[in-house]
Amino acid sequence: MRYQIVCTxxxxxxxxxxxxxxxxxxxxxxxKNIISKERINQxxxxxxxxxxxxxxxxxVGIISVENNHVRTKPDGTKKNNLLxxxxxxxx
Numbered sequence: 465m466r467y468q469i470v471c472t473x474x475x476x477x478x479x480x481x482x483x484x485x486x487x488x489x490x491x492x493x494x495x496k497n498i499i500s501k502e503r504i505n506q507x508x509x510x511x512x513x514x515x516x517x518x519x520x521x522x523x524v525g526i527i528s529v530e531n532n533h534v535r536t537k538p539d540g541t542k543k544n545n546l547l548x549x550x551x552x553x554x555x
Contacts, residue, residue: 469526471495471552480543483534484552485514498552502532518545 467485475481483500483504484495504514505528514526516536524545525537 466513466515469514469546469549471498472546472549473498473552480546482552483514483546495552501534504534505529505532508534516545516549 466488469483469485471481471484472480481497482498482500484498485495496535508514508528515523526534527537530534
């Protein structure tokens with residue numbers, strides 16, 4: 465399954481704690497689910513594909529890394545792509 469990351473939730477240390485995503489039919493303005501990066505890591509390991517779209521409209525994949533963290537695949541920029549996503553609206 466393919467899921468697009470659209471927003472982030474930071475913890476008290478100002479690091480990303482959770483990510484909000486939509487499925488292929490979702491509304492980019494409202495995350496369908498907001499889950500921990502550890503859970504996304506598990507879903508990636510099970511064969512699911514997570515990505516975000518950069519400011520140029522390019523799809524950038526999310527990969528699993530050590531210690532249950534996730535990051536974007538190398539994409540030619542040095543900035544942390546996930547840190548530049550909007551904050552998730554928590555209901």
